[in-house]
Amino acid sequence: MIAMTGSTQRNVGLAIAGGAAIVVLACIAVLAADMIAARRQASLDDQRLEDLVELVKTDAAAAAELDAEHQRQTDKSVQRELRKTRVTWTLILAAVLFLASAKWLVSLRAQRPPTLNTSVALRAPPPTRPRKAGGDVRSHSAGGPRVSELGEQEIDLSFVDAIVAKEGCDGEAAVPILQAIQAHYGYLPDEALQRVCELTEIEPSQIAGVSAFYARFRRSPVGEHVVKVCHGTACHVTGARQITEEIRRHLRIAPEEDTDPERLFTVDRVACLGCCSLAPVMMIDEETVGRLTPGSACAALDVVRPEQPA
Numbered sequence: 001m002i003a004m005t006g007s008t009q010r011n012v013g014l015a016i017a018g019g020a021a022i023v024v025l026a027c028i029a030v031l032a033a034d035m036i037a038a039r040r041q042a043s044l045d046d047q048r049l050e051d052l053v054e055l056v057k058t059d060a061a062a063a064a065e066l067d068a069e070h071q072r073q074t075d076k077s078v079q080r081e082l083r084k085t086r087v088t089w090t091l092i093l094a095a096v097l098f099l100a101s102a103k104w105l106v107s108l109r110a111q112r113p114p115t116l117n118t119s120v121a122l123r124a125p126p127p128t129r130p131r132k133a134g135g136d137v138r139s140h141s142a143g144g145p146r147v148s149e150l151g152e153q154e155i156d157l158s159f160v161d162a163i164v165a166k167e168g169c170d171g172e173a174a175v176p177i178l179q180a181i182q183a184h185y186g187y188l189p190d191e192a193l194q195r196v197c198e199l200t201e202i203e204p205s206q207i208a209g210v211s212a213f214y215a216r217f218r219r220s221p222v223g224e225h226v227v228k229v230c231h232g233t234a235c236h237v238t239g240a241r242q243i244t245e246e247i248r249r250h251l252r253i254a255p256e257e258d259t260d261p262e263r264l265f266t267v268d269r270v271a272c273l274g275c276c277s278l279a280p281v282m283m284i285d286e287e288t289v290g291r292l293t294p295g296s297a298c299a300a301l302d303v304v305r306p307e308q309p310a
């Protein structure tokens with residue numbers, strides 16, 4: 001198979017999508033024109049048949065002409081239906097081709113180099129992890145970052161070495177490698193991403209593009225507890241938005257963040273959790289809490305939260 005560059009693939013995709021779109025429009029135009037013409041012709045044909053029927057009443061010799069007219073109109077109608085079927089199938093196939101090429105173009109966009117800022121962010125040395133005063137911060141993942149005596153998270157990069165050895169070093173391995181890193185650490189640590197760039201042909205720009213495109217990739221660690229607030233229909237109408245806002249305020253979560261400063265709680269909005277009769281509902285880790293009010297939601301979090309020093 002001939003390897004194509006990204007821009008060639010985009011041009012091929014655009015050509016296919018453009019051609020398919022033209023065929024779709026042409027088919028729609030043919031069908032519309034046929035329909036209008038058929039309507040006009042139908043009234044003329046009806047009139048012609050009525051005239052012949054009247055004529056046959058006074059002149060029996062006109063019966064043959066009436067039969068011939070019947071036959072002509074039937075043949076025309078059959079031809080019209082045949083053409084309509086062919087054009088409809090062409091329209092369907094062109095529409096499918098258009099959608100497939102459009103989807104392909106969208107997937108190619110995911111491989112576009114990200115903005116300069118994102119690339120620079122990846123090349124920059126990793127930021128110092130916030131230290132936690134007292135206590136540690138655990139990760140949900142068994143293989144997640146450890147916490148040093150100073151409270152800083154230490155990333156064990158041997159997992160990255162192993163996954164690169166398993167998945168390979170070319171650009172196509174980017175997604176499986178990132179998925180494995182995300183599953184192992186619970187997010188994509190900067191140190192791990194830099195290690196990937198050192199070991200493979202994968203460019204920082206490609207990593208930035210992939211991790212930005214897939215919403216499931218996190219660039220910061222999750223909190224010790226994951227809180228899923230249901231925003232399905234039943235929960236939405238019974239106050240899910242107010243509950244989320246109150247929880248975020250209670251945990252002092254910054255506007256663009258989803259995790260509190262102590263990294264104890266990560267708050268997610270999720271779709272229906274499947275227990276609508278208890279709406280509004282949230283889950284704290286694996287435990288479901290229902291019939292919430294903003295106050296009771298915060299109280300449920302306080303039960304989980306370790307005692308604050310006086």
Ligand code: FES
Pocket residue numbers: 230231232233234235236271272273274275276277279280281
């Ligand atoms: S809508 Fe929230 S549990 Fe179903």
